[in-house]
Each structure stands twice: as structure tokens, then as C-alpha cells.
Amino acid sequence: MARNPKYQKAHCLILSRKPLREADFLLTVFSREQGKIRVLARGVRKANAKLAGRLQQLYNVEIYLAGSSLWPTVTSVSIINKYPKIRQSLSALAIAFYAxxxxxxxxPDAEINARIxxxxxxxxxxxxxxxKNIEFSEKDRTWPPxxxxxxxxxxxxxxxxxxTRFCAHCGVKIAAGEATAFSxxxxxxxxxxxxxxFPDTRLVSEITAGQLxxxxxxxxxDVADLTVGEEGHRCISDFVVFLLERDVQSERFMEKMRQE
Incomplete structure (x- = not known):
């Protein structure tokens, strides 16, 4: 049976979900068709809700949406991928939540970008x-590539x-073995x-520059066998904080796991 044209189909990755009222969830999803949007899942917190198990955080789903309000309502859900093994590894799950x-x-909201x-x-x-191979190594001072x-x-x-390969200021290629910094x-x-x-410049090792x-x-x-040390990780993290002008909260959880 053909779908009602008033309904919109979207392929979405569920980034987060927030309880709303007594029985609803407000989902933040990134869709291939519409970019980052928020959608309302009505009644899914009820014990017998049919859609509850299909709207878990990190799932890749195909959904149909009704309404043109600020928060369109989810009317049906088909699971594309649950990525089940991620939930079997606390390290992998921490990285997935961070992402x-x-x-x-x-x-930004509602900006289409299928590449993301x-x-x-x-x-x-x-x-x-x-x-199974994802881990944070405090001993080796490395991070998952x-x-x-x-x-x-x-x-x-x-x-x-x-x-990473050319000087961000002058544009000249960074030569092998050359003293480098990061800003x-x-x-x-x-x-x-x-x-x-630049006021935030820090010297970085030749190894770190090469790794990046x-x-x-x-x-x-193709990066599973590569190595990224603490210094390289910190460079990227500092750059993210610089852009956002705030911390990424889930990084604290990764740091805590790494120290245990």
C-alpha cells in the first residue's frame, strides 16, 4: 500500500533521547535526508509500547514522520542496524557515545549533509x-586510532x-624530522x-606529527593497526574544545575508563 504523502521517510542515526512528559521520548537524530533534527516518539515509555525497542540510542533506523511542527512525530520504525557488538564492549560504547x-x-539543526x-x-x-580490540591504554599512553x-x-x-601535513600558517609542507608544533x-x-x-602553540614530537x-x-x-599517542589525542581534543568553546562531556568518561 502506498504511503500517505503527508508522511516523511528518513534514514536516521539516533544520537540521543530525552524523556518528555510521562510516556514520550524526544529524540535527536541525524538523518540522511534532513540533517540533525529532533523528533517526538509518543508513548514509547509505556510498558507495552511497540516502538520502544526500535528507538534505542545509536541505532540506525528508517522512520516515518508525521506533522510539520517543531518536533514531527514518529509513526513507524524499521531497524537498519543495531551495531550489537558495540554494546558488548564498554570501551567501544564509550567511543560511540562520544561520537x-x-x-x-x-x-547545526536541519542542515542536510549526507556525508556526515x-x-x-x-x-x-x-x-x-x-x-573486541578497542581499548584505552593508560600503560602504553595510546588511544584507539x-x-x-x-x-x-x-x-x-x-x-x-x-x-596535518602542511604548516597551517605558511602552507609549506612539514619535512620529515623537522621540529613542529601544534596550534x-x-x-x-x-x-x-x-x-x-599564536598564543596556544605547543611543541609536538616528530612521532606525533607523523602519526597525525x-x-x-x-x-x-584501514587505521586499526596505526598508533595514536596521548600527545596526538590531546591536540585533536584541544582543537575540538577551541571550536566548540566548551568541553565534550563524554570525553571525561573515556578519560576515566582509561585510568582504571
Missing amino acids: AELVTKLT YELLDRFYSELNSQS ILEKFRLDLLRIVGHGVT SFAGGVVHTDCGKH AILDQQALE
Whole structure:
């Protein structure tokens, strides 16, 4: 039977959900068709609600929406992917929640960008495949490369790419073995002399500069065997905070897990 044209179909990744009134959820989703939007799931907190199990955070779903109000109402749901193995690893789950929060904070409402939807789906799919091997290593001072690659790719898509192979100030390529620094104000890696123009410049090791450059050139699906140290992770995190002018709350949870 043909769908009523008053209903809109959307392919969505569920970023978060918030209880509303006695029985509803307000969902923040990133849809391929409409970008980041908020939708109302009525009655799903009731014990016998049919849609409740299909609207979990991090699910990839196909939904139909009714109404043209601020919060259109979900009328039906089909699950595309649950990424079930992510929930079997606390480390993978922490990274997935971080990614959802980062997308929420970096993207405006109702701005169509299918590349973000596709990146997040690829990221969750890869995280699902790698879940058993995802860990935070306080001993080795390393971070999961898939997390750092996702952040670099997302920042580039939203128009704030981190410069990793060329000086973010003068544009000259960073030579192998050359002393380098990092500045969020400048937008990435800089020559040490160029770094003097920016108040937040910090020296970084040759190893860190190399790790960021290699990571930036690889596909998301090809970074599992790469290494990203504490210094490289901190550079990207500081850049994110610089852009947002606030912390990403779920990073604190990742930090706590890493220390345990």
C-alpha cells in the first residue's frame, strides 16, 4: 500500500533521547535526508509500547514522520542496524557515545549533509567489527586510532579540517624530522617559527606529527593497526574544545575508563 504523502521517510542515526512528559521520548537524530533534527516518539515509555525497542540510542533506523511542527512525530520504525557488538564492549560504547555527542555539538539543526550520516554509519559499523580490540591504554599512553580518524574526518566535513601535513600558517609542507608544533588557533600543525604567531602553540614530537599525518591520509577502515599517542589525542581534543568553546562531556568518561 502506498504511503500517505503527508508522511516523511528518513534514514536516521539516533544520537540521543530525552524523556518528555510521562510516556514520550524526544529524540535527536541525524538523518540522511534532513540533517540533525529532533523528533517526538509518543508513548514509547509505556510498558507495552511497540516502538520502544526500535528507538534505542545509536541505532540506525528508517522512520516515518508525521506533522510539520517543531518536533514531527514518529509513526513507524524499521531497524537498519543495531551495531550489537558495540554494546558488548564498554570501551567501544564509550567511543560511540562520544561520537554521537560530537556530531550533535558540531552540526547545526536541519542542515542536510549526507556525508556526515554516511561517516557515522561507517564509523559505527567499523567500531562494531573492532569492538573486541578497542581499548584505552593508560600503560602504553595510546588511544584507539579509529576514534582519532573519525574526529579528523568529521572536522573536515563540517569545514574545520585539522592541517596535518602542511604548516597551517605558511602552507609549506612539514619535512620529515623537522621540529613542529601544534596550534588550534592556526588550525593544526605549524613550523616552530610560525607557531610564535599564536598564543596556544605547543611543541609536538616528530612521532606525533607523523602519526597525525599518516592517520589523516588513511581510510577509516584501514587505521586499526596505526598508533595514536596521548600527545596526538590531546591536540585533536584541544582543537575540538577551541571550536566548540566548551568541553565534550563524554570525553571525561573515556578519560576515566582509561585510568582504571
